[in-house]
Structures are given as C-alpha cells and as structure tokens.
Amino acid sequence: MKKKTTAAPATDAATGAATGTTEDAATTGGPADERTETKATAGAAAGRHALAEPDQRAAEAVADPDPPVAEAATESDPPVAEAVAEKPADPDADLRRPELYTNRELSMLDFFERVLDEARDPLNPLLERVKFVGIIGSILGEFFMVRIAGLRQQVEAGVTEESADGYTPQRLLPLVRERAWQLMKDARQCFSELLPELEAAGIHIVGHDALDEEQRAALRDYFDEQVYPVLTPLAFDPGRPFPHISNMSHNLAVLIRDPQGETRFARVKVPGSLPRLVPAPAPAAGSRPEAAAPDGERWFTWLEEVITANLDALFPGLEVLEAHPFRVTRDAELAIQELEADDLLETIEAFVQRRRFGSVIRVTIDDTMPEHVRRILRENLELSEDDLYPVAAPLGLSSLWGAADVDRPDLKYAPLVQSVPAAFEGLEGADLFAAIRQRDVLLHHPYDSFDPVVELLRAAADDPDVLAIKTTLYRVGRNAPVVEQLMEAARNGKQVAVLLELKARFDEESNIGWARALEHEGVHVVYGLLGLKTHSKIMLIVRREGGRVRRYVHLGTGNYNSVTTRQYTDLGYLTCDEEMGADASAVFNALTGYAAEVQYRRFLVAPQHMRRQIAERIDREIEHARRGEEAHLIFKMNALVDKPMIRKLYRASQAGVKVELNVRGMCCLRPGIPGVSENITEKSIVGRFLEHSRIYWFRNGGDEEVLLGSADLMPRNLNRRVEILFPVLDHGIVRQIRDDILATYLADNVKGRVLHPDGTWERLSPGPGETPLDAQEHYVARAREAAWERGE
Numbered sequence: 001m002k003k004k005t006t007a008a009p010a011t012d013a014a015t016g017a018a019t020g021t022t023e024d025a026a027t028t029g030g031p032a033d034e035r036t037e038t039k040a041t042a043g044a045a046a047g048r049h050a051l052a053e054p055d056q057r058a059a060e061a062v063a064d065p066d067p068p069v070a071e072a073a074t075e076s077d078p079p080v081a082e083a084v085a086e087k088p089a090d091p092d093a094d095l096r097r098p099e100l101y102t103n104r105e106l107s108m109l110d111f112f113e114r115v116l117d118e119a120r121d122p123l124n125p126l127l128e129r130v131k132f133v134g135i136i137g138s139i140l141g142e143f144f145m146v147r148i149a150g151l152r153q154q155v156e157a158g159v160t161e162e163s164a165d166g167y168t169p170q171r172l173l174p175l176v177r178e179r180a181w182q183l184m185k186d187a188r189q190c191f192s193e194l195l196p197e198l199e200a201a202g203i204h205i206v207g208h209d210a211l212d213e214e215q216r217a218a219l220r221d222y223f224d225e226q227v228y229p230v231l232t233p234l235a236f237d238p239g240r241p242f243p244h245i246s247n248m249s250h251n252l253a254v255l256i257r258d259p260q261g262e263t264r265f266a267r268v269k270v271p272g273s274l275p276r277l278v279p280a281p282a283p284a285a286g287s288r289p290e291a292a293a294p295d296g297e298r299w300f301t302w303l304e305e306v307i308t309a310n311l312d313a314l315f316p317g318l319e320v321l322e323a324h325p326f327r328v329t330r331d332a333e334l335a336i337q338e339l340e341a342d343d344l345l346e347t348i349e350a351f352v353q354r355r356r357f358g359s360v361i362r363v364t365i366d367d368t369m370p371e372h373v374r375r376i377l378r379e380n381l382e383l384s385e386d387d388l389y390p391v392a393a394p395l396g397l398s399s400l401w402g403a404a405d406v407d408r409p410d411l412k413y414a415p416l417v418q419s420v421p422a423a424f425e426g427l428e429g430a431d432l433f434a435a436i437r438q439r440d441v442l443l444h445h446p447y448d449s450f451d452p453v454v455e456l457l458r459a460a461a462d463d464p465d466v467l468a469i470k471t472t473l474y475r476v477g478r479n480a481p482v483v484e485q486l487m488e489a490a491r492n493g494k495q496v497a498v499l500l501e502l503k504a505r506f507d508e509e510s511n512i513g514w515a516r517a518l519e520h521e522g523v524h525v526v527y528g529l530l531g532l533k534t535h536s537k538i539m540l541i542v543r544r545e546g547g548r549v550r551r552y553v554h555l556g557t558g559n560y561n562s563v564t565t566r567q568y569t570d571l572g573y574l575t576c577d578e579e580m581g582a583d584a585s586a587v588f589n590a591l592t593g594y595a596a597e598v599q600y601r602r603f604l605v606a607p608q609h610m611r612r613q614i615a616e617r618i619d620r621e622i623e624h625a626r627r628g629e630e631a632h633l634i635f636k637m638n639a640l641v642d643k644p645m646i647r648k649l650y651r652a653s654q655a656g657v658k659v660e661l662n663v664r665g666m667c668c669l670r671p672g673i674p675g676v677s678e679n680i681t682e683k684s685i686v687g688r689f690l691e692h693s694r695i696y697w698f699r700n701g702g703d704e705e706v707l708l709g710s711a712d713l714m715p716r717n718l719n720r721r722v723e724i725l726f727p728v729l730d731h732g733i734v735r736q737i738r739d740d741i742l743a744t745y746l747a748d749n750v751k752g753r754v755l756h757p758d759g760t761w762e763r764l765s766p767g768p769g770e771t772p773l774d775a776q777e778h779y780v781a782r783a784r785e786a787a788w789e790r791g792e
Helices: 058-063 068-073 080-086 104-120 126-156 169-200 213-230 303-309 344-357 371-381 397-405 430-438 451-462 481-491 508-520 578-592 610-626 643-655 715-719 731-747 775-789
Strands: 002-004 203-205 234-236 250-257 263-270 277-280 298-302 319-330 360-366 388-391 441-445 466-473 495-500 524-526 538-545 548-556 568-575 604-606 632-637 658-663 680-685 695-698 705-709 721-727 752-755 761-764
Touching: 104 126, 104 169, 104 761, 126 169, 126 319, 126 360, 126 397, 169 203, 169 388, 169 397, 213 277, 213 303, 250 303, 250 371, 263 303, 263 319, 277 303, 298 303, 319 371, 360 371, 371 388, 430 451, 430 548, 441 451, 441 731, 451 466, 451 481, 451 538, 451 548, 451 568, 466 481, 466 578, 481 495, 481 508, 495 508, 495 578, 508 524, 524 578, 538 578, 548 578, 548 705, 568 731, 578 721, 604 610, 604 715, 610 632, 610 643, 610 695, 610 715, 610 721, 632 731, 643 658, 643 680, 658 731, 680 731, 695 731, 705 731, 715 721, 731 775
Parallel strands: 203 298, 360 388, 466 495, 495 524, 632 658, 658 680
Antiparallel strands: 002 761, 234 263, 250 263, 250 319, 277 298, 319 360, 441 568, 466 538, 538 548, 548 568, 604 721, 632 695, 680 752, 695 705, 705 721, 752 761
C-alpha cells in the first residue's frame, strides 16, 4: 500500500514534466548552485594546496560548480582550443534535458513535506509529533536564511542562466517562496490539529486570554519577577531611529498613545533567554507558575502573550492601543574573504557578529496584523510586500522543540538503550588498542554508543606510549567530551593537532570558543584551508608498541559530537591497517602543512581525486553489465545533487546496472524514466533519527567494495570540501553492511517513501501479508534486547 503526496510545480520544459522533490543540518540554489559558500574566494584559493586541486578544471569547478558550463567542466572535457576547433558532439546531450532533473530547492521543500508528514502521523507518539512541527519551523528558518537569500542575491545580481533543471533564479524565486509559505501555513494547521489531542492528554497550550483570573494573576507575578527586568522597550520617533531587529528574534510591534493624544510606535523584543512556553498553574490550583494540577496535567501559554498582557508596566502613564508579534529572518550567507584575512579566527568571529545585521529575507507576522502596522515594518525594514509572510499564531514554531522537555514519557518514543560492540565490551585503557589490533570494528550509531570512541581517546590521553593524536572537528557542540580529552592529552604532553573548521555554518561561534580553549592548552590548531571546508571525520592516534610505531584510525560518517551521535544514524570505523594509517598521516600532513601532490593508498579524498574515483567505480560496474554480468550499485546518502554524477548513474541504468538509492533529503535524479533511469529506484527514510550515514556499495563482479565516509554526491562535497571516503576492509563488516544495514533500510515499508518519475513521493505501508518493518525501530529494539541479555 502506498500513500501518494502532491507533486511539485511543473517546469516549462517541452515535456511539461513535473519537477520537485531535501546537516547538518543542513544551503543557495538556482543556476549558480551553492554560489554563496566561499563564493568569491574559492577559485583564487585553488592551486595553493594539493587538497585544493580538484580533478578537472579546478578554478571553474571550485569557484562556481553548478551552472551548466561549470557543471560540464567537472567531467573530462577536451582542452578549450581543441574543443573550439573540433566542436565535438556532446555524448551526454540526451541526458542534459531539463525534464530529467528535479530542482534542488524544490527537492529540499519536498523533504520538508516528508518531515511534516511525521508530525501528521498518528502512529508517532504525541509529543514527538509536536517536536516534528518544531523541526519544520527550525529548518524553514535556515532555508530562508540560506537558500532563499542566495536566490535573491542571484536575482539582484542579474543572473539569468538556466540551471540543469531549466529554472532561472527569476522564475524559481517566487515558486520557492510560495511553497515555503504554504509549508509555514501547513505546519501551523498541523499544530492546531494536535492541540485537542494534547488537551485530551492533559497538556494544555492556551492563549493568555483563555486562562482564568488566578492563572493570570500568577503569571503577572512571573512577569514582574522574571520577565520585566529583562525587557527593553525601544521607541521610534523623530529623536530615536527605528531599532535594529536582530536575526530570528521574536518581537512585538506596539502602538501606544501619549497624554497629548499622539500615537507612537515601540518595539519590544521577546527575550530568547526565557522559556517561550511559560508554565502556568492549573486553574484554581495555586499562585505559582510551577504549580501543577494534582492529576499531573500541565498548562502553558506563550511568553509573548504574557508580555502583551502586561505592557502597561513597560509604558506607565501611556495607553497601549495594540500589540502584534513579528519575527525577522536575515540573510545568513556571508562570504568570507579568506585571502584578505590576516587572522581567520578573528575574521570568522567578526562575520558571526555581522550575521545579525544581514539583509532582511523574511518577516513573519500574525495574519491579524492591520495594514497600518504592516506599513511601518515595510517602510523601516525596507521590505517589499513579498517579504511579509502572514500566518496564524503562534509565530516561531521552532520553540516546539521544547516539547521534548515535558515530563510525559508516555507521550514520547521509548528511551534509546545504546549497546557497545562485543569487541569492546568491558574493555578500557590499553585493552581497547588490543581489540582494534585483533580486527576492525564498526560502530552503528545511535544504536551503538559513541562512548568507545571517547574511551579510546581517554585511553590515548593517559597512555604513556601514545605519542600523538590528530583529528578533524566540524560540529562538536557545546558539550564536547572529545575536545575535553584532546585538551587532557595536550596537558599530558602528547603531540595534539586539530583541524577545527571555523566555517561550519551556524556552529562558528561554538567552534571559535573551542579553538581558543584548545590553543590555551597547547594544542596545535589549524582553522582549515583557503577556499575549502574540511568536512571529513577522521582521528589518528600514533602509539609506540615495542620497537615500532602503530597508527590507529577512527573514520566516520558523522561528527565528533556526543549529542548528535544519539540523534543521527552514522557509522564509525576503527582500524589499525597500515595503509589506512599511512593515508591518515598523509591527510593530516596535507591539512596542516604543504604538499605538492598526494597519492593515497586506500582513501578517496576530495576535492583532489574523489570525483574521478567514484566515476571510475561506476564505469567499472557499467563494464560488468556490458559483459552480461550482474551489475549492482547501492548508494545511501543525505543528498544527490551533482549533475555529472546523476548523468553517470543514468548511463549505468542505460547499460543495465541495477541502481538502488537511499537518499534522505534532496534528490535531483528522477528514477524510473524509460530509456534513462528505469533500472534506478530511490527511497527516502524519515523517522525518529536523522539519517546521516553515507554508504557506497559496488558489486564489482562479486568482489564487493564498500566505501563509507563524509561525502554526499553534491558539488560542494566533491569540489569545495575536504572529504574522505574509505574502504571497509573487513569482509565480515562488508557482509554486515550489505545484508543487515543496507538490506534493512531498503526493505523499510513503514517510514520509507519512494520517488516516482514525475517527482511525486509515495509513503509505503505494508501490503497484505507483509510484515511491517521500520528500520530505525528495528535497530532500537535489537539494541534493547542486547542490553537485556547483558542484564542492564
């Protein structure tokens, strides 16, 4: 059984085919795809470092990889003079038709629809459904800050090229705005439909006006004691300019009348330091907000409504006429001029501060806001009518993430019980190194705990035989046990080197703090390469063992973040293979020093060789198919956007290769098109955890090859990031990935959605006689059973 979702808007392509179908978290679209990421500096930076040299046509591919010209340049084009002289026919002409591609912005919005579908799903626990609404609010905010902001920059710059899917920025921007606005409205509609269910479960989220007199009196005390001291009303009059409205801030537009009868405007910022959902006492239950009804019911109201109800305290002697909430979203894509920066740390720090002042991209307003107040906002924030997004209250749905904090375990997912692989069970200290020497170890997060990685690092920090520790850090969060152990290792006299990527979007401020802390402890900190983000996940431990030195390597698909390792599905791999160790040393030497050219034994490293090496492996599978042999690819990733890679997969399908894709988010490929992609299937899994692992499986004539790593098939990953894909060497782990992990995800008929040629998605459900299989819950249950067997 399948549930069909609405198709995305149709293109103007001759066929009239419909288009549309998306890390961490996630980023700008249209013809100059992702142009805003280090856009002005990447090309100039290329060539200064071995890792900054992509396979072909480095400058164009790095500076601007996704317009039609640069997109073609990422493949093996002939030299320019030769191309002009001979003008060879394009062998891929039939695969460049716009109707064969889905626009990435529309695909990302399709992904948001799938997330919202989880909020609508009655099989999910109630508070988890509310949390999914909060997730929609959060990711839509980032979408406006980055994707819509980038599109608008292209329109203002006069960019008119068509992308591979046939869109110009001018045509795409209004479509994307309209769909995003509709999603905003749909999310609020979904939340309104959840309110009666919350009421029935004893969780009351109500307007301030719906509270009784005693409840309002208690909240007045709360306002006086905790809210009022934080508030700063800002007047707007001839003597005081219109106040700056910071990015993602929640505000009240207040109109007041002074004793002379003049109407004045003031802005009151709703403090983000206080809970947005304010606890209220149960009706007639007490005088403190913390009081709860004896039966455990919980009452909440919105902070902005508490402030609105008590505005008289902020404007004594004045008459408060009206107050309306609004939220401002600003452009967060600030190009970092790295080549002109004497100190990258200070430069990034300055840009983080400047993000608060980016141009306004969106102002969300209550749909009851009258025209005279809208006009004040439009004129003073320099907005067009298109920049105003009226929606039903409440604004700022991202606050609903806080639903997870409500103490009602009966309305949430069952607790995740993590396990430890048998190879590490009960081990600590030097025994962990011995276990890795015995055989490679795979960690499947979040079902497997991340603790073994932290414990290995702790053992390394204390072990007198450990000489050096090197690692890359991208997003580690504010509570970072890995960073703490790195600092401890430095205090213990180890040689510790960290490449800490300051340009990890929206994590810059946290990373700046860790960079300073690490440097304070004597860690060698490198901030990344010019024009490139270092996105790879790798840790190297160098240990003296007898008369030799052995290298232990951890590689992964996810960040060294102890929080997200409980929220994201990722894979970690631990090995002491000599060639992997040699490659790890070569990567770190290239990252921290200079290298004219690096040849890796086992790693596929971007932007240097990865694109070519993946393409060669797909070509290898094509050759197997042409010889009449069974040929099969299975790719699991976050996003499939890169057009040359999509064409390569199309050619594989045309040759008879079976291609199974499991792409969580953006997928610009269109499966099932006769003569082009009829041998390709695509499934997306959206569920309790964020699917984040990247797996590339090649049948290779029976000599299977599995690559894991940090890279999706996107222009930014292949052209502008330092990424690593690495082979799984242990044959038992290869079988585990093929027969357990990949097979389970491909068989998911509960949380799986399949993509059709016309760009529509269908949610799967078990057919008659089929056993329901939710891949994520399957692993949760298995980890719980393992814990029971251990007696935990």
